[in-house]
Amino acid sequence: MAPHPGIDTDQIKENARKDLLGLLEGVRGKKNLVIEQSLAGPVGILVKFSTLQDYGVDKVFFLENKNVDSSQKNIVFLVGGEKPSVCVAVAEQIKQIRANSSVEHELSIIWVPRRTLVSDKILEDAGVLGDVSVEEFSLRFLPLEQDVLTLALEDPFGDIYLRKDPTSIFLAAQALMPLQKKYGLFPRILGKGDNARRLMELLIRMRAEHAAEENASMSELGLMPSAVIESLIVIDRGIDMATPLLTQLTYEGLIDETFGIKNNQAEVDTSIVGQAPAQAQRNPSAPPQQQSLKRKIQLDSSDKLYDQLRDANFAIIGPLLNKVARRLAGEYESHHSAKSTSELRDFVNKLPGYQAEQQSLKIHTSVTEQIMKTTQSDIFSRVLEVQQNLVSGSDPSTQHNTIEELIARDIPLTTVLRLLCLESCVSGGIRPKDLDNLKRQILHAYGYQHLLTLDALEKMQLLVPRTSANPFFIPVGGGGSGGGGGADAKATNYNHLRKALRLIVDEVNEQDPNDIAYVYSGYAPLSIRLVQAVIQKQHLIALTRGSAAATNGSGTSSAAHGWQGFEDVLTNVKGETFNKVQKGEEAAMKARHLLAGSGKEKTVVVMFVGGVTFTEIAALRFVARSFEGRRKLLICTTGIIGGRAMVETAIEKRDFGKK
Secondary structure (H helix, E strand, O other): OOOOOOOOHHHHHHHHHHHHHHHHHOOOOOEEEEEOHHHHHHHHHHOOHHHHHHOOEEEEEEHHHOOOOOOOOEEEEEEEOOOHHHHHHHHHHHHHHHHHOOOOOEEEEEEEOOOOHHHHHHHHHOOOHHHEEEEEOOOOOEEEEOOEEEOOOOOHHHHHHOOOOOHHHHHHHHHHHHHHHHHOEOOEEEEEOHHHHHHHHHHHHHHHHHHHOOOOOOOOHHHOEOOOEEEEEEEEHHHOOHHHHOOOOEHHHHHHHHOOEEOOEEEEEHHHHOOOHHHHHHOOOOOHHHOOOEEEEEOOOOOHHHHHHOOOEHHHHHHHHHHHHHHHHHHHHHHHHOOOHHHHHHHHHHHHHHHHHHHHHHHHHHHHHHHHHHHOOHHHHHHHHHHHHHHOOOOHHHHHHHHHHHHHOOOOHHHHHHHHHHHHHHHOOEOHHHHHHHHHHHHHHHOOOHHHHHHHHHHOOOOOEOOOOOOOOOOEOOOOOOOOOOOOEOOOOHHHHHHHOOOEOOOOOOOOOOOHHHHHOOEOOHHHHHHHHHHOHHHHHHHHHOHHHHHHOOOOOOHHHOOOOOHHHHOOOEOOEEEEEOOOOHHHHHHHHHHHOOOOOEEEEEEEEOOEOHHHHHHHHHHHHOOOOOEEEEEEEOOEOOHHHHHHOOOOOOOOOOO
16 A cells, blocks of 8 residues: 655645636636547546536547537637647647637637747747737646656657756746645755756755745745754756666556556557446447447456555566455455344445455456466566666677667567667667667668667666777766766766676565565665665665674664765766755754654655656555654655657658658
C-alpha cells in the first residue's frame, strides 16, 4: 500500500476540482465542451462526466477531431496554452464555427495551465481574440496517488532534452511554490543535475518575488522554514538515463511496458479481460465485431488487490494471485457453515466486497497471463539478457552480435534503440566503428527516414560515439560544483558508480526484498541510490563500505547532513550538485520550532525533472516503508515516463519513400 505523506494531496485534488467546476459554472447555461485529447485523462481524474453534466456540459468533443457542433449557444474550449499548434487549432475552429453557424455563439477559452502571450498573439492574428472570453485553469500538480504528484505533461522527457524547452522546469517551480506557501519553506533544497539546479534557482527567485509583493505578509508560513517538510531533493533525469531504458520488472512497470498506463488507466483488449460489466449487461448478445475492442482498466489504490501487487517483482505475482484466489474461495465456502441469522447477515453484508475483489482477481489474472506470454518469449529473454550484461559491466562489444540478430529478426525499432541507448549511457558512448555499422543496419532494416531519428537521439545525448578508447573510462570535467564539493562530470560514470553505490546486487530476494535492487531483479536504480545517499545515509554506507564504516560515519540519516559522505561519488555523476539551506526570520523560526516540537513525523519531497518510471516509484515506496513512521516521502515529477516513450519522442514518423 502506498505510504500516505503528511502533505494533504487530497486537498490539492479538491482545490483543482473546485477551480475547474467554478470556471465552467461561470459560463451560464448549457454548453458544449471542446477539450484537448491530452487533457482528457487529467480532467477525468478530477471530475466524472456526470459531474460535468451537473455544471451544464451537454456534449464533449476532442479538439483534434475538428467535429464540434453548434447545438449549444455556449462553446467552451479547455486546451493547453503552451503549444502554438494548439492555439492555431483553436483559432481555426472558432473561425469555422462563426462561418458555419447562423447563431451568435458565446465562445470561451480556458487555457491550461496558464494564458500566454503567444496564445493571445495567435488569436489576435487570427482575428478572434475580441470574440472570446479567456480564462486560465492553473492545474499544477495532479495527484495520481496520495504519495505521487505529477504535472502530467505529454512529453516531459522530449521537451527538455530534445526540444530544449525549459517550460516544464518553470511549471514545476510554480507547482512547488504553493507547497511552500501552505507548509513553509523547504528547509533544505538538495539536488543533482543542471536542470535540477535551474529548478532550485527558480524557487529561490519566486520566493524573493513573493516576499517583495506589496500584499505579502511576513507572518505567512511561506516565509519561514517548514515544520512539516524536512527537505526537497531534486533529481535531473539527465543524470541517470540508463535506468528508464531498462525493462521495468515490477507488476505495474510491466503493465506499462505491455499495454501502457496513462492517468491511472490502461487500455486492454476485451479479448483478454472481457467487457466491462455494465456494458455486458446492456448488450450481452452483441456479436464480437459490435463490441468495444478496448476496455479501460482503472489502476490505482481504489483497487485493493492492485495496491498489493503493483510494486512487487513480476516473478512473484503468480503465487500472490493464487493465494488471493484460495482465500476468496475459502470465504465463499464459509457461508455454508453459517448457523445463525447474524452470521448469514454478516456474509451478505460482505458479499459486494467479495464480488468486487473477485472481479479484480479475474482482471489481474488475465492481465498477468498476457504479460507472461511476452516475458516467456525468446525475444524478451534475449533483450533482458543484453540489458543485464550491459549494466553489470560486461564488455559492450560482446553484445553486438545479439543486437544485430534482433535487428535481423525485425523486432520493434524502439526495442533496438533502447538497447543501443543503454549501451551508450553506461559505457560513455559506443565505439565509432561499431556505431556506424549498427546505424547502417537500422537504416537498411527500418528505413532511411530514421537518419533523423538517430540524429535526434544524439541531440538528447542518448546515442553518442565514444570519445575515449577505453569503454570503462569517462572523463570528469573541471567545472564548479555548485556547492557540492567536487567537479562536475561530463557524463555519468556508471562503471565507477556500479561499485561505489553497489548498483548491482547479485542475490536478490524478490519474495521478501531487503534492497531496492529487487525492482530490476538485481539492478538498483542510480537515481534512487542518490536519494538514499541523503535520507538513508547509514544504510547505504553499510551496504557499500561495510557495517564498520557505517558505525564510524557521522550522525543519523538526515537531510541535514546533505551529501556528506558521498562527495567523491557525486563527482562521477553528470551535472551540478547543490545543497541550499533556506532560512527565515530568527524569531519566527524559534516560535515555529517551539510550536511544532521535535518528535513530529516529517515529509521529504523528491522531485524528478524530466520524468520518473513506475519502477523508480516502487523503489522509493520501498525506501519509505523502512522509516516506520519516522519520515514520509512525497514523489513529485513532471511526468511518468518509460524507455519506450524516451526513444519514441525521437523516432521520425514520416516515411519519405511514400507520397
